[in-house]
Structure formats: C-alpha cells, structure tokens
Amino acid sequence: MMRRAIRHGAKLSTTWTGNLQPSTAPTADAVLANHHVDRQRLSSKSSPATTRDHDPASSTRHDQQLAKVEPSSSPGSRRRDPKLVPFGSTKIDKDPHRHKSGMTVLPAALHDAVDSVLQGTPGPDIRRHALRIFDSLRSTSGILDGKNAPRLFSLLHPEQVLTKHHIAYDANLARAYLVSRMPHNFVAVDRALRELFKIRPDFIPVSALDLGTGPGTAIWALRDTTAGAATLVTAVDVNAAMLGVAAEVGKAAKWHENAVFSEFMPANPNAAFDLTMAAYLLSEVEDPKMRANLIKTMWDLTGDTLVVVDRGTPLGFQRIVEVRDWVIKQGNGTVLAPCPHMNTCPLANDKTRDWCHFAQRMQLPHKTQLVRKTPTNIDDVKFSYLILRKTSSTNTSSTAPSPHPRVLSPPMKRGGHVLLDVCDPSGHAARIIVPKSMGKDIYKDARKVGWGDQWPHGAKVSVPNRGAGRFADVAEFTDVADKKDKKDKKPKKPKKPKKPKAERVTVEEGDVSPAEPDFASLSEGMVPRPGRVVDARPPAAPDAGKAHAASAAGDGEPEGSPPGAPSPPPTPRAGRRSPRRKLFTQ
Ligand SMILES: C[S@@+](CC[C@H](N)C(=O)[O-])C[C@H]1O[C@@H](n2cnc3c(N)ncnc32)[C@H](O)[C@@H]1O
Structure with a gap:
C-alpha cells in the first residue's frame, strides 16, 4: 500500500467516479481550472476572507454547480448562517469563549447514506472486519514500540499475540470502516473545523482537498460545519476500495457531483486549495521519509488553511508536532489552533510524559454501538489536531495566533477555586488557579470551561511548566491554591476547644x-x-x-493481656438509649 504512495505532481491519470455517471462528475482538470479562476478573483480582493464576488461574466462550471446547491449565489448568502449549524446540542453562544461543545450527533444524512451503502451486508461480517481494523489500529498505536512493550492480544483471534501491522483496505474492510471508525473520525474533524470557523467566521473555502480521504470523512465534516455551503472537494486516497466507498456514500447523500475522487495528487503543480484536510493519515504512514514528503505535499497544495487531525495518542500527537515544526521552519505559516503561540511545543518534550490532545463527546450510531458492543451509546473521542494558515501573495494579512491560553485538560474543580492546565501564549504549559475571589462570573466560567476551549480571563496564580503532565503533583498545587484561597476568605470563627481525649489509666x-x-x-x-x-x-x-x-x-491474644492471666471482669454495657431519648420515646 505504501509503495503506491502519492507522488506530488504525478499526472492525474485516473478520475474515480465509481458508479457515477461520467457526464455528471467534473474532471479534476475542470475543477482545478475553475478553482484557478476563483483564486484569481480572490487575489484581487482586499479582504483575506475567501467569500467570492458574484461576477456573471466570468461564470464558470463551478458556479453552475454551486448554483445547484445554493438557492442564491449573492456574496451575502454564502456566509454561514449560525442558525443552520445542525447539531442539536451544540449551541452558538454570543461569547465564543463561553461556547460549550456539548455532544456531537452524526447528521441524519450520513446515517442514511451509510445505511444504504451497508444494506444487505450481514452484521456479523461487519463486526469481524471491524475487529481486524481495531487490531491494526491497536498494533500501530505506538504501545508496541520500545523494549518494555506489553503483550497485546488480538480482538479477532484472542489467542494470538498482536504484532505491528497496517491493513490494506479491501471492499469489505472499507465498508466496516464506515461503521467502526468513520463516526469517531467525523466527530474529531468536525470539532477541529468548528474551531477553525470560530476563529475565522468569514472563511468559506471554495475548494478543498481531503488527503487520505478514506470513506470521505473530512468531506462530511466540512459539509456539516459549513451547513452545506457548496465547496468543490477533491478526495485523494491511494486505496481504490476506500475511494469507491467514499463515492458511494457521497452519491447516496447527493453531494458527489461536487467532488472528484482520485488515487493521485492533482497534476497542476500550481494548484492550491483554500482548505486542505488530512485526517488520521500521518499515523498510517510508518516511513519518516514518506511522511516528510506527504507533509511537504499537503503544505504545497494549501492555498489558505491546512487542518490536520490525528489520533489522540502520543503517536498521533507526535505526527501533529512533525507538521507543526516543519511548517514553522518554512516561515510561511501561522498556527491558528490549538496553540496560542509559535514557539516550540512545551509538550513535545519526552520528559513531560504528556501529549496535547482533546476530547469530544459523541452519540454513537446504533450500528457502531452494535459493532463495538459498548454498553452505552455515548463515547468520548480523543484526538490531536492542528490548524495552520499560509502566508502567501493572496493572503498577506496572516491571522496571528490566538492570545488566549488553551485548556489542555478538564478543569479540576476544588472547593473555592479551579485549577486549569493550559498552554499559554508565552509558549509554556502552565497550571493556573482561578479562585472565587476573581469574580463570580469568572469563577463560574472556570468551572464550566471545556477541555480544548480557550481561557480568556487570566488567573490569580500561574505556575509555568507545571501543567505539563496530568502527572504533575496535584496535591502540591492544591496546597498552594488552598493557601492563596484562604487568604481571600473571611477569617473563620475560632473553633471550640476540643474535649480532652480519654486517657487510659x-x-x-x-x-x-x-x-x-x-x-x-x-x-x-x-x-x-x-x-x-x-x-x-x-x-x-x-x-x-x-x-x-x-x-x-x-x-492471637488481645493486646495487653498476658497469656494465662485471669480475664478481666466483664465491662458493664452502657444502656443504648440516653435518658432524654427515653423520654421522647415514651
Ligand atoms: C486511517 S484512514 C483515514 C481515513 C479518513 N481520513 C478518516 O479520517 O476517516 C487513512 C487513509 O489514508 C490512506 N492513505 C495512506 N497513505 C496514503 C498516502 N500516502 N496518500 C494518500 N492516502 C493515503 C489510506 O488508504 C486510508 O484510506
């Protein structure tokens, strides 16, 4: 599978259209040509936002396709309408910092599309293939690396010890992936894209590339977060079976006409997409050289923004750090999220024993719950991500990293204060203390802030380098916080003197x-x-x-009684009821 890795600049020889009508699917060249027109138009605009002017004279095929999806093509109508954000429990607050991510529920259209693709496939078969996928993921999670690696047993064949292996997806595995992994990956990408659109609400990508698309997960997430705003998507994957399933699912949801499915990178070396996404791709690529090539390729193909999402494990985090370090070294990109700075990642150091990752709660689809045999339909998806913006001739006003610290773990609520592990804008992982004395609202926010949110209110005490590791000595901090907090509290009433302890004579x-x-x-x-x-x-x-x-x-003898000594006289049993009680019960 790896030998078929995509070569940047390779000629686009195959346009995968699956069962689609060839006439309805745009060719990659057409997409790129149209995309080029869009970019030229964008570059003539002073605003960095990629909302397009409507110019009837230069109407392209892309415009016609967009018009099919959108009722109106006026610039205003292409802005995302926050009311359209579909997830029931995800609210858009007035103050973005008080936004709580809630629970993600997969869109009904995705449910229906997956159901229609899986129609007729027996459940036990799906589970068997899903277990193979889980085995492969567990074996490549990084846990088997190193001398003291534990022994892992296969889920499919419990008597077998797992060895590190990647699987080549065939049609059956690709279908099983739809149920076993896609929902989780969708939730992670969706959360990362929400973060992007929170930071840049005016950004509407006209063209997007999903690298290592699998069953089209990131495309679904993009369609969801942009509330169906039409974006021309190029989905690239080395695996034909995965591409086939991606096209089938896209067709079932009727967005395949806006997509190109390809086993190869775009041929045009100047092609650059407004948004490039790579979800759970880099942790699949073992060879560091190949990974470096892939990172270069995805950055070259990025016109504006790159979103990379990977596993919420130390391995996934390492892959994210590789991208971050490489892009910062190039000097033509800004980190938009999650880092509030461009310095070296404070957690990218082995000694911290911690890694930057986040969690998003999700409601499991019924089929996924059956395949995973989980007792509840709620799951927390752990993931690492990175959002980068490219500084280019078309995008000169690069967005600066957010000035607010990012919360790196769930808030630790204590009596009268909250401890937050954050990555702060100075480039340190710190543990901050937010006591009640900072104000009722701020304290309330500190108790409600979510893992992965930004923290805009500052802190009473901030201790650098102590948030690095949930293994940091919490007790020590609690002491510091308690002392600080006690100073703020009113002096307590003097305690009553204790009754003298009974003495043994x-x-x-x-x-x-x-x-x-x-x-x-x-x-x-x-x-x-x-x-x-x-x-x-x-x-x-x-x-x-x-x-x-x-x-x-x-x-065996009771303490204090020498063996053979006469046993002490029986202690008189005190009456069980006090006289007063006796009075009451009478
Ligand atoms: C773990 S799957 C992730 C799929 C999808 N992005 C998701 O999040 O659900 C990784 C996908 O990357 C593809 N892949 C692996 N190496 C690749 C490469 N060098 N270029 C493009 N795709 C690649 C695999 O075929 C596989 O479909």
Whole structure:
C-alpha cells in the first residue's frame, strides 16, 4: 500500500467516479481550472476572507454547480448562517469563549447514506472486519514500540499475540470502516473545523482537498460545519476500495457531483486549495521519509488553511508536532489552533510524559454501538489536531495566533477555586488557579470551561511548566491554591476547644476512679458521662514485657493481656438509649 504512495505532481491519470455517471462528475482538470479562476478573483480582493464576488461574466462550471446547491449565489448568502449549524446540542453562544461543545450527533444524512451503502451486508461480517481494523489500529498505536512493550492480544483471534501491522483496505474492510471508525473520525474533524470557523467566521473555502480521504470523512465534516455551503472537494486516497466507498456514500447523500475522487495528487503543480484536510493519515504512514514528503505535499497544495487531525495518542500527537515544526521552519505559516503561540511545543518534550490532545463527546450510531458492543451509546473521542494558515501573495494579512491560553485538560474543580492546565501564549504549559475571589462570573466560567476551549480571563496564580503532565503533583498545587484561597476568605470563627481525649489509666483492683461509671445508675438505663477509661485489670507481672511482645507479634491474644492471666471482669454495657431519648420515646 505504501509503495503506491502519492507522488506530488504525478499526472492525474485516473478520475474515480465509481458508479457515477461520467457526464455528471467534473474532471479534476475542470475543477482545478475553475478553482484557478476563483483564486484569481480572490487575489484581487482586499479582504483575506475567501467569500467570492458574484461576477456573471466570468461564470464558470463551478458556479453552475454551486448554483445547484445554493438557492442564491449573492456574496451575502454564502456566509454561514449560525442558525443552520445542525447539531442539536451544540449551541452558538454570543461569547465564543463561553461556547460549550456539548455532544456531537452524526447528521441524519450520513446515517442514511451509510445505511444504504451497508444494506444487505450481514452484521456479523461487519463486526469481524471491524475487529481486524481495531487490531491494526491497536498494533500501530505506538504501545508496541520500545523494549518494555506489553503483550497485546488480538480482538479477532484472542489467542494470538498482536504484532505491528497496517491493513490494506479491501471492499469489505472499507465498508466496516464506515461503521467502526468513520463516526469517531467525523466527530474529531468536525470539532477541529468548528474551531477553525470560530476563529475565522468569514472563511468559506471554495475548494478543498481531503488527503487520505478514506470513506470521505473530512468531506462530511466540512459539509456539516459549513451547513452545506457548496465547496468543490477533491478526495485523494491511494486505496481504490476506500475511494469507491467514499463515492458511494457521497452519491447516496447527493453531494458527489461536487467532488472528484482520485488515487493521485492533482497534476497542476500550481494548484492550491483554500482548505486542505488530512485526517488520521500521518499515523498510517510508518516511513519518516514518506511522511516528510506527504507533509511537504499537503503544505504545497494549501492555498489558505491546512487542518490536520490525528489520533489522540502520543503517536498521533507526535505526527501533529512533525507538521507543526516543519511548517514553522518554512516561515510561511501561522498556527491558528490549538496553540496560542509559535514557539516550540512545551509538550513535545519526552520528559513531560504528556501529549496535547482533546476530547469530544459523541452519540454513537446504533450500528457502531452494535459493532463495538459498548454498553452505552455515548463515547468520548480523543484526538490531536492542528490548524495552520499560509502566508502567501493572496493572503498577506496572516491571522496571528490566538492570545488566549488553551485548556489542555478538564478543569479540576476544588472547593473555592479551579485549577486549569493550559498552554499559554508565552509558549509554556502552565497550571493556573482561578479562585472565587476573581469574580463570580469568572469563577463560574472556570468551572464550566471545556477541555480544548480557550481561557480568556487570566488567573490569580500561574505556575509555568507545571501543567505539563496530568502527572504533575496535584496535591502540591492544591496546597498552594488552598493557601492563596484562604487568604481571600473571611477569617473563620475560632473553633471550640476540643474535649480532652480519654486517657487510659491502670488502677489497682478495688480503687475507685473519680470518673468511674455509676453502675447503680447504669442498671437503671443511665449512660455514664464520657470520662477516663478505667482499666480494671490486675497490674502487669514484672516479666509481662515478653508477653506484650508476643501479642504484638500477633499470637492471637488481645493486646495487653498476658497469656494465662485471669480475664478481666466483664465491662458493664452502657444502656443504648440516653435518658432524654427515653423520654421522647415514651
Ligand atoms: C486511517 S484512514 C483515514 C481515513 C479518513 N481520513 C478518516 O479520517 O476517516 C487513512 C487513509 O489514508 C490512506 N492513505 C495512506 N497513505 C496514503 C498516502 N500516502 N496518500 C494518500 N492516502 C493515503 C489510506 O488508504 C486510508 O484510506
């Protein structure tokens, strides 16, 4: 599979159209030619946003295709309408920083499309193939690297020990991928794209490239986040079976006419797409040289923005760091998210034992739940991502990285303060403390802020390099926070002096302690006042030390009673009810 890796600049010899009518699908050259026209028009605009002017004279095939999807092609109508954001529980807040991501539910159109593609495929077959995919993913998760690698057993053949392997997707595996992995990948890409459109609400990509498209996951996410705004998409994958399934699913949802499916990179070396996406691709490519080529290719093909999404594991994070480092080294790109800075990633250091990743809650489709045999239909998708913007002749006003720290883990809520692990704009991972004394609203925000959100309010205490690692000593921080917090609190009322603890005294038999319970009154149901505990046993013999040692060694005798000594007189049992209680119950 790897030998068939895409060569940049290779001639576009195949345009995969699957079962589509050849006449309805635009050729890659047509798309790129149209795209070129769009880019020229864009470059003549002063605004960096890629919203196009409507120019009837230069109407292209692309425009005609767009018109099929859009009721009106006026510039205003191409802006995303926030009301159209389809996920039920995902709200668009007035203040983007108070936006809570909620739970992602897959669009109904995707459900229907997958159902129609899988029609007639037996469930057990899908599960068997899905287990092969899971085995491959687990074996390449990085856990099997290194000397002390644990032994992993196959899910499909539980008696087999897993060895590292990538699978070549055939038609069956590609179909199983639709149910087993695509929903999760969709959710991750969707969340990354939402982040992009939150940062750049005016950005509407006219053309997009999905590199390593698989079943077209990123295209679905793009269509979802742009509320169906028509974008010409080029879907590239070395695997023909995957491309076939991508086209089938696209056809079922009727967006395939705006897409080109290809096993090869665009032939035009000057081709650049407004948006390039690469989801879960780099963790599939083992060879570092091939990965470096792929990173260069995806950056060369990016006209404006590049979105890379990968596994939320240390391995996935490493791949993201590779892209980030390479692009920063080129000097023609800005990191838009998640990093609020362009310095070296503070978590890219082995010693931190942590990695930058985020989580998004999702509702599992029913079929996925059956295939995965999960007890609930809720899952948290862990992922790493990176959004980069290219500085080019057409895009001169590069967006600066966000000035707000990014929250790197779920907030740690303590009494009266919240601890947040953040990546701050100075390029440090820090642990910040937000106490109640910073204000009711800020404190409330700190308790509600989500993992992966930006934190705009600052902090009372910020300790650099301590957010690096959820393994950092939380207790130590809690102490610091507590001390800080206590200063802000009103002085507490002085505590009541504690009652003196009962002391154990040995008395001679016959002695009467001043606190001796009044046995006569006990027999009437009275409870003795708490006082000294009286040990009425006989005095210890001079050689009793040995016996004590024996009992401490656990010889079964109760502590303090030498073996053979007469057992102490039975302790009188106190009445269970206090006199007052007795009164009440009467
Ligand atoms: C793990 S799948 C991810 C699919 C999809 N992007 C998603 O998120 O669901 C990786 C895909 O990348 C493709 N792939 C692997 N190496 C590639 C390369 N060098 N160029 C293009 N595609 C590649 C594989 O065929 C596979 O379909």
